[in-house]
Each structure stands twice: as C-alpha cells, then as structure tokens.
Amino acid sequence: MSDGKPVKCYLSPYTPDSSPKKKSLDLLVDSYKxxxxxxxxxxxxxxxxxGxxxxGKIPTHLLFDMDFDKTEDFSTPLPFSLSxxxxxxxxxxxxxxPYHQWIFLSNTFGSDGEIVYRSKRSSFRSVSSGGYGDETLRGETSDIILPVSARRDFDHKSWKSSETTSKVASLDSDHAKYFFCVVSNKIGLExxxxxxxxxxxxxxxxxxxxLVDYFVQSSGNGEFGNSEFLLKISMIFLTISYTHSGVIRSEFLFKSCNTTDKDPGLILQMLVNKMDIDLGNNNALGNVFNGVLTVENLCLQxxxxxxxxxxxxxLNLKPTKTFEKxxxxxxxxxxxxxxxNKCKNESDTQKTIKLSVLPHYFLIIFKxxxxxxxxxxxPCTFKRKLKLKLDTEYRLIGVIAEINKKYVCYGKRRKCWYLYDDEKYMKSSQSAALACVPYVLLYKKIN
Known part of the structure; x- marks a missing residue:
C-alpha cells in the first residue's frame, strides 16, 4: 500500500446508513476510535x-491504495475532495x-490493511500491516486506542512480557496452552x-x-457468529488484550444485555450465566470456574x-461478619x-452441601x-489467602466494592493492586482492597 504508487481513492461522500443529504464532511467522529x-x-x-x-478477508484495498505521506497534500479534506x-x-x-468492532473483525476475518478516520486532520489515514514506524505515530501514543499493527512498534514488548508465556496446565490438563493475554493495568471503561x-x-x-485468552483465541474460528452477545464481549476481550493503555467503550455490550440491575453481583451473575448458555456444552468456563458441589439428602421420614x-x-453467599462464616x-x-420418591410427598429432609471439586477461580457473589x-x-471481612483444603490454597486477585455510593473494582494485575472507577484507574494496595465492604470476591488457586 505504500510502494510509491499514484494516489488513488474511491470513496462515496455518503455513508450507507446516513441520509443522502448528509455529506461525509459532517461526520465529526472521535478519530481515535x-x-x-x-x-x-x-x-x-x-x-x-x-448462517x-x-x-472472507476485509478488502480495505478497495478504499485506499496510496502512499499515506501524500494524503496531507490535498487542500480539501478527505474523503470529500477525492470522492x-x-x-x-x-x-x-x-x-x-468503532475501534472495538474493527479489532474483532480484523482479528477474526483478516484484512489487507487498516484505515483509521482522523477527525483532527480531517482525513483518513491508511495504516499498512508493515512499515508503520515510530515516526508516523509520534504525538499519537498517549492513552489512545490504536490499531494492532500500529501498536506493535512502540509498546508491544513493553507489556507482553516473558511472564505472559508461562504454561497454565491447570486450566486444561489434556490440551495445555500457552497464554499470552495478560491484561494491562492501564485499561479504563467509558x-x-x-x-x-x-x-x-x-x-x-x-x-x-x-477467560480472556479463550475469547481471543476462539474469535478467529467463527464459533461466536450466531450469538450477538458473544460477538460483542469478544470485541471487548480482543481490545483489552491488544491495548497497553486507554479507555474502552462498554455501553454497546451493556445495551445488548437488556439488564436493569445496578448491583454488580447481579450483573456479574448475568454475564457469566449468559456466557455459559451461549457457549453451550464443554465450553471454556468449565476450565475456569470448574467447581462441583455434592448435595446429600437424608429423608428423616x-x-x-x-x-x-x-x-x-x-457461589451466592449471604453476607455475615466474616467471609469464613x-x-x-x-x-x-x-x-x-x-x-x-419413596414417601411420594414432601418430607422433612436433612440436606448437606459439600465442595467436592474446587474451581481454578473461586468467584464469590454476596447477596x-x-x-x-x-x-x-x-462489613464481611475477608483475607488475602483462603485455604479450603489441606493441599488447596487461594489468593485474592479481585474485589468489587462500593466507595462514595459508586461501585469500583480492585484488581491485582502484574503483581500490583489497582483501583478501577469507570474511566479512571490508579495504583492502589492490597490493604485498601481488604479494608472495603465487598460485593464480589475473586480468588485464584495457587498451584
């Protein structure tokens, strides 16, 4: 796309979803997204x-075949002058x-290039898969969501560290994978x-x-094509896995869930249940939240x-003074x-619940x-480590709490604790997470 060919661009002045009277110059959009x-x-x-x-591959070459250094030579903003x-x-x-949809589509189906709309420069910017160097990105790298190929040259190595390639065999012992998707600590949500x-x-x-790794790896095989929810949540997982820092949109997923709940515990239940149902049998959640309860009933009659x-x-737990209680x-x-079945009626029964298989991730939602x-x-106090059996120990990696009448998330990423409050994120501490009133707790099994 940048081999010195003559500048050519074949664009309509109208988008297919807009009125014929609305010219593309009126489309003032957030260019970084x-x-x-x-x-x-x-x-x-x-x-x-x-169905x-x-x-097939996204044919972006139909829109651009140019040396993008020459796009600045046009006196009239693109695409109107060329069209x-x-x-x-x-x-x-x-x-x-939007960017999250592009990242999902390009990773799923492939493309022969990337085209970013930049409203500041009133033009389209063509981004080739190769040769898009640091010089072109100067001044545009601060907390902005950028295409994967554009990110590679300046921050890919800074966050895809060697620790992300460690083997996690406990998730799937039969088909052990190498996971590369460790989410950055600098991700806010709009x-x-x-x-x-x-x-x-x-x-x-x-x-x-x-969970993130599963959606990133599975998005390319088309198995999410029949579920709008899975497609949209895949867009978010793909975006965060390729993003070093920035603010990501999530409202498009929120609207598709049709939920009126405000409690984060109920919302998390809905998200996990919907993923489980839409993914069907033998899905990834079985390797992540792979817990099993044994229920024993003794008829007293x-x-x-x-x-x-x-x-x-x-597990849905009633909050008491301590998590253990x-x-x-x-x-x-x-x-x-x-x-x-023997008495043929409802009878007084002694019911006992046991944890027979402990999950890799232990998710606790307080009612x-x-x-x-x-x-x-x-208050319901809790500890940083949890021991459910003699040989099974968990460590705390996430807490959802309420601060100043607003729900926030404490998350442990890259060995540090962070506080996430919508678009804002800041470094925090384990002691701050342990001092809050929990709505949700997330523990990870220590191998």
Missing amino acids: QFVIPSDWHLKYESYKI GAHP QSSNTPNPVKYKII MFINSDGFNSALQLLFSIDG CSKQSEYQMKFNY SLKLFLRTSNQLIFC RWEEKNPTNRI
Whole structure:
C-alpha cells in the first residue's frame, strides 16, 4: 500500500446508513476510535452472522491504495475532495465502525490493511500491516486506542512480557496452552448512565487470564457468529488484550444485555450465566470456574439417602461478619421440605452441601441486594489467602466494592493492586482492597 504508487481513492461522500443529504464532511467522529470498511463486505458479514457464507478477508484495498505521506497534500479534506474528483471511477461505499468492532473483525476475518478516520486532520489515514514506524505515530501514543499493527512498534514488548508465556496446565490438563493475554493495568471503561456496576463487573472478568485468552483465541474460528452477545464481549476481550493503555467503550455490550440491575453481583451473575448458555456444552468456563458441589439428602421420614452433583461457576453467599462464616453458613447441614420418591410427598429432609471439586477461580457473589438496610452494609471481612483444603490454597486477585455510593473494582494485575472507577484507574494496595465492604470476591488457586 505504500510502494510509491499514484494516489488513488474511491470513496462515496455518503455513508450507507446516513441520509443522502448528509455529506461525509459532517461526520465529526472521535478519530481515535473510528475505522473504515467497505459496506459490501459488512453486508456479507451481517449475513454470515445468521448462517450465510463466510465473508472472507476485509478488502480495505478497495478504499485506499496510496502512499499515506501524500494524503496531507490535498487542500480539501478527505474523503470529500477525492470522492468528487473527475479522475476517479465510481465511488465505493464505506462504513465507519468503532475501534472495538474493527479489532474483532480484523482479528477474526483478516484484512489487507487498516484505515483509521482522523477527525483532527480531517482525513483518513491508511495504516499498512508493515512499515508503520515510530515516526508516523509520534504525538499519537498517549492513552489512545490504536490499531494492532500500529501498536506493535512502540509498546508491544513493553507489556507482553516473558511472564505472559508461562504454561497454565491447570486450566486444561489434556490440551495445555500457552497464554499470552495478560491484561494491562492501564485499561479504563467509558462512563455512561449507571455504568459503575457493569464496568466493575467487566474489570473483574479481565482478571481471569484464561477467560480472556479463550475469547481471543476462539474469535478467529467463527464459533461466536450466531450469538450477538458473544460477538460483542469478544470485541471487548480482543481490545483489552491488544491495548497497553486507554479507555474502552462498554455501553454497546451493556445495551445488548437488556439488564436493569445496578448491583454488580447481579450483573456479574448475568454475564457469566449468559456466557455459559451461549457457549453451550464443554465450553471454556468449565476450565475456569470448574467447581462441583455434592448435595446429600437424608429423608428423616423413611431414612432414604440420595446424592447428586452440580457444577457451579460462582457461589451466592449471604453476607455475615466474616467471609469464613458466610461460607460455613452456605455449607452447613440444614433441614428442608424436599419431595421424597419413596414417601411420594414432601418430607422433612436433612440436606448437606459439600465442595467436592474446587474451581481454578473461586468467584464469590454476596447477596447484598437482599440486605434490608442498604445504608448500613454488613462489613464481611475477608483475607488475602483462603485455604479450603489441606493441599488447596487461594489468593485474592479481585474485589468489587462500593466507595462514595459508586461501585469500583480492585484488581491485582502484574503483581500490583489497582483501583478501577469507570474511566479512571490508579495504583492502589492490597490493604485498601481488604479494608472495603465487598460485593464480589475473586480468588485464584495457587498451584
């Protein structure tokens, strides 16, 4: 794309989704978050999502074939001057998409280049997969989401450190993988109305490296094509995995979830449940939240014993003074009225719950929404390490809490603790995380 060829650009002055009276010069967008793709390809992609043919690689060469150093020579801003030029053939219709969608589409289907819309310069910038060096990016690298190929030259090595290539065999012993996706500590999420609970839940999910890695690796095989939710959450996971620092949009995913809940625990439940359902059987969550409960029932009327097992992705606990007491309350033996097949009616039954298989990530969601006095939350103290069995120990890596009537997330990334408050992120401490009133706790098993 930058081999000294004559400058050529075939663009329509209108986007396919806009009114014919609205010229492209009126499209004042955030240039750091906008990419351009051919409309025809996007229509094929929409068809593919509902069972149509594979759309193939994104043909960005249809829009640009130029030495991008020469784009600044035009006196009239692009694309209007070129689309109206008498020397150009029939224009090619284009669609402007946000950065998270571009990263997902380009990683999934591939492309022959990248086109970034820069409103500051009132032009499109063509970004070749190779040869896009540091000089071109000067002054544009501060907390801005940039294309993958553009990032590679100046910050790829700074955060993809050697520690990210360690083997995590405990996630899948049969098909052990090398995980490369360690999320940066400098990722904020864009603020919108009632965004704090949703964004804090997402930040907690970012701490689960196996989950992020699964979505990044699986996004290229088309298995998410029939689920709008999986497509959109994949866009976010792909974006954070290729981003060193910046603010990422999440409202597009929030709107697709159709949730009215504000409590981060309920939101996190919804996200995990929806991932589990849409991914189907034998999905990645089985290797991340691979816990199993054994429930034993003893009928006190006929003495019949029964036992069954159930998998769990998280535990819902009633908040008490300490986390240990909350867990004991959940696992205690209790008497309930349960239908007995032998007695043919509901009978008084002794029920016992045991943790038979401990998960790799232990996710605890406190039922704060059941508290009768929201202004006086039960503290529920917890520790940085958790020992559930003699040979099984966990360490704390994430907490969702409420500070000044706003939900925030404490996350441990790259051996340091950080506080995430929507778009803001700052270095924090383990003691600060342990001092808060928890809504959600995330522990990771120590191998």
